[in-house]
Amino acid sequence: MGRPMAANLVAAGHRLVVHRDTPAARELLGTNVRYAVSAADATRASDVVVLMLPDTPDVEVVMRGDDGVLSALQPGTLVIDMSSISPAAERELAERVGRAGGHYLDAPVSGGEIGAREGTLSIMVGGDPETVDWARPILDVLGSRVSHVGAVGAGQVAKIANQILVGVTIEAVAEALRLVEAADVDPVAVHSALMGGFASSRVLEVHGPRMIKGEFEPGFRIRLHRKDLGLAVEAATQLDVALPTASMVHQLMNAAVAAGLADRDHSALRLVLDGSRP
CATH class of the missing domain: 1.10.1040.10 (N-(1-d-carboxylethyl)-l-norvaline Dehydrogenase; domain 2)
Structure with missing residues (x-):
């Protein structure tokens, strides 16, 4: 689902750094994005980091690994996790991002691959209201219904x-x-x-x-x-x-x-x- 979501962000005028560089990504995104060699590389180049991964262990590796997001996070960076994972794990990751000076939202989606392609996902967001407002220009591209449901973890x-x-x-x-x-x-x-x-x-x-x-x-x-x-x-x-x-x-x-x-x-x-x- 991440590939069509990335394509929609590019079409809306956002500049993307994408990890990973795969034939499928190249086929859809071509040279409209920059391809990073690691999650850390993508994080250093970005004001906002968006995750769309299959499961809790995948998110933890990308966030906490040696070349992960947390290793390169700059103060003020916003992390939006759009994966579907454990609420408890989400809250723990949000605390780590906060200690590094960043901001965090959990924003899992419903709507499947069709919704990802058409930009009609339903997005359930957990986090501070001010941070949700900051993320709106991104979330509104990806979904037709964006609902703020509470603090971090509530989205999950x-x-x-x-x-x-x-x-x-x-x-x-x-x-x-x-x-x-x-x-x-x-x-x-x-x-x-x-x-x-x-x-x-x-x-x-x-x-x-x-x-x-x-x-x-x-x-x-x-x-x-x-x-x-x-x-x-x-x-x-x-x-x-x-x-x-x-x-x-x-x-x-x-x-x-x-x-x-x-x-x-x-x-x-x-x-x-x-x-x-x-």
């Missing part, structure tokens, strides 16, 4: 909540369509009927047809959604709250990964109900 909590709702709804749509097809009723007709009623949702609209057609090219990969629900289960343990349905869907995503579906779209959770493999 909001993203976890988002992923619970999406994951549980995907499973509900999968179960509903499994029943429809087992009853030998036209799933296309039922999908159309459901879209006109109280059961209508964005998940049903987008993922229902994928499940009916058996087309599961990602979008958003099961392995990444499993990671996000893992963060939900971890947070629930820390906070002593019960998340029984989210935990069940997390286990179904474990089953999907075990079945070889890790890099299929998260709507391929439907295949687990069929006992299917890729």
Whole structure:
């Protein structure tokens, strides 16, 4: 998702230093950006550092490694982490940036690769209001809805909540369509009927047809959604709250990964109900 987000920032007139230099980055960004040899190199050249990485360990390596962001952070630099990671890890990184004289926001996103390409992401931001205002010219390029939800870490909590709702709804749509097809009723007709009623949702609209057609090219990969629900289960343990349905869907995503579906779209959770493999 970082590549199309970078392309949108370039198109909006921002000057970018990008780490890493890869064929995919070159194909999309060409010579419109400068390619850094390390995260530290990119940080030295920038007033604002934006991270978009898969998981908590990836962010920690890029931030805390020998050639990481913290090794080169200048006072006054703003770090915006748009990854989806542990809220506790986010707060700890924010403290380190603050001690180095920098500013920090966590700003995870929802909307997938389509939203990244079209600049229509929903962005959930945690941090000081003044810092959020400072980041608005960047965030408004990347998303169509930017919501300040609280202090650093609150953005990650909001993203976890988002992923619970999406994951549980995907499973509900999968179960509903499994029943429809087992009853030998036209799933296309039922999908159309459901879209006109109280059961209508964005998940049903987008993922229902994928499940009916058996087309599961990602979008958003099961392995990444499993990671996000893992963060939900971890947070629930820390906070002593019960998340029984989210935990069940997390286990179904474990089953999907075990079945070889890790890099299929998260709507391929439907295949687990069929006992299917890729």
